Amino acid sequence: MPPSDLQIADLLKAALESGSIKPSVAQQLAASAPLPELLATATALRARGKGTVVSFSRKVFIPLTTLCRDYCSYCTFRKDPGQPGAHFMTPEEVLALAERGRAAGCKEALFSLGDQPERIFPEAREFLRRQGYRRTLDYLAAMCEMVLDKTGMLPHANPGVMDAPALARLRESNASVGLMLETVSVRLMREGLAHTKAPDKVPSLRLRTIEEAGKLRIPFTTGILIGIGETFDERLDSLFAIRAMHQKFGHIQEVIIQNFRAKPEIPMAHHPEPSVDDMLRTIAMARLILGPEMNVQAPPNLSYDEFPRLLEAGINDWGGISPVTKDFINPEAAWPHIENLRRETEARSFVLRERLAIYPEFLAREEFLAPRVRTRAQELLTRQSSAGNANSYAAQPVRKIKVQAASR
Numbered sequence: 001m002p003p004s005d006l007q008i009a010d011l012l013k014a015a016l017e018s019g020s021i022k023p024s025v026a027q028q029l030a031a032s033a034p035l036p037e038l039l040a041t042a043t044a045l046r047a048r049g050k051g052t053v054v055s056f057s058r059k060v061f062i063p064l065t066t067l068c069r070d071y072c073s074y075c076t077f078r079k080d081p082g083q084p085g086a087h088f089m090t091p092e093e094v095l096a097l098a099e100r101g102r103a104a105g106c107k108e109a110l111f112s113l114g115d116q117p118e119r120i121f122p123e124a125r126e127f128l129r130r131q132g133y134r135r136t137l138d139y140l141a142a143m144c145e146m147v148l149d150k151t152g153m154l155p156h157a158n159p160g161v162m163d164a165p166a167l168a169r170l171r172e173s174n175a176s177v178g179l180m181l182e183t184v185s186v187r188l189m190r191e192g193l194a195h196t197k198a199p200d201k202v203p204s205l206r207l208r209t210i211e212e213a214g215k216l217r218i219p220f221t222t223g224i225l226i227g228i229g230e231t232f233d234e235r236l237d238s239l240f241a242i243r244a245m246h247q248k249f250g251h252i253q254e255v256i257i258q259n260f261r262a263k264p265e266i267p268m269a270h271h272p273e274p275s276v277d278d279m280l281r282t283i284a285m286a287r288l289i290l291g292p293e294m295n296v297q298a299p300p301n302l303s304y305d306e307f308p309r310l311l312e313a314g315i316n317d318w319g320g321i322s323p324v325t326k327d328f329i330n331p332e333a334a335w336p337h338i339e340n341l342r343r344e345t346e347a348r349s350f351v352l353r354e355r356l357a358i359y360p361e362f363l364a365r366e367e368f369l370a371p372r373v374r375t376r377a378q379e380l381l382t383r384q385s386s387a388g389n390a391n392s393y394a395a396q397p398v399r400k401i402k403v404q405a406a407s408r
């Protein structure tokens with residue numbers, strides 16, 4: 001029997017007071033709570049943990065390679081060798097693009113790329129051999145080191161599944177590393193579904209990467225992708241899996257809620273997109289599950305003109321915004337200009353602040369950053385504060401992240 005209105009109100013009140021909910025309560029609220037009440041609770045939790053600050057990172061997007069061994073049914077980024085747009089960036093191309101970003105004031109170099117193309121494409125192996133590497137992950141680490149040393153920007157690598165040695169090397173040059181969990185649903189690997197031909201989307205492999213990053217004390221970005229065929233309960237399971245990782249290692253610096261967008265050229269071209277209300281409900285549940293202290297992010301460009309509504313659901317971060325490069329993963333969805341983002345955010349009584357690729361609460365913790373990266377991060381902060389940027393990351397109070405007590 002579904003819970004009564006009174007029971008729902010009590011569950012929301014308890015969620016707000018404790019800042020944490022159990023899976024059984026999450027299922028009840030997700031299925032039965034009226035959206036306005038759910039959003040109000042998420043908003044109150046965000047206010048408790050984050051005040052009125054909403055952050056973003058000024059980044060340049062570096063698509064190191066579009067070759068990928070996976071074939072996710074919603075992807076427009078990946079290419080096979082020989083297709084238009086198939087490319088491995090040379091070190092010269094990486095540096096030229098990074099310099100353009102630096103000149104435009106970017107502080108984050110976001111490396112996004114296909115997953116392990118050398119496993120199936122001789123062309124990828126040959127490119128890497130000519131550069132002196134065996135694996136894409138080794139080449140990536142070298143490119144991150146180059147960008148850190150030559151431009152002073154902070155790399156954030158997002159290369160797909162990683163093993164412990166690759167993570168350990170990336171840690172030497174990255175301010176944070178990312179891998180979207182996307183979903184814990186193994187069901188989506190079945191024939192005809194989103195991950196049928198995507199061996200790197202096996203949920204246990206992705207969870208293992210997140211776990212290894214935790215052991216290595218790497219500030220980590222992850223999240224879920226909604227609308228690719230998962231059920232709402234599976235979304236909740238994914239959020240609880242992320243929470244469990246954070247409870248164990250304390251290394252999850254942000255959780256992204258990303259919505260599927262249909263594009264004509266993908267196998268899922270006719271798959272329905274999640275509605276704005278569905279997105280709001282999911283973000284609000286993420287805030288209730290992850291608690292007031294977690295950084296919860298939704299990309300503004302994937303909600304087009306309705307992006308300011310995402311603030312109603314408890315997000316406190318807009319993610320990376322690039323003044324120089326498009327969103328290569330969703331090339332049809334331009335980022336709002338930073339001034340537009342500021343106007344819309346501040347019109348709703350929030351303060352928009354620029355942050356680095358590492359959140360302040362992690363920068364304050366010695367164990368979470370390699371010394372060489374810490375030095376660069378401090379230089380960026382000093383430059384920002386001497387430029388008198390009151391809306392910058394440096395002006396934010398540093399708060400230690402509180403790990404919610406386990407409640408499963």
Ligand code: SF4
Nearest residue numbers: 068070072075078114
């Ligand atoms: S979403 Fe990522 S892993 Fe999947 S095909 Fe595209 S680039 Fe490859």
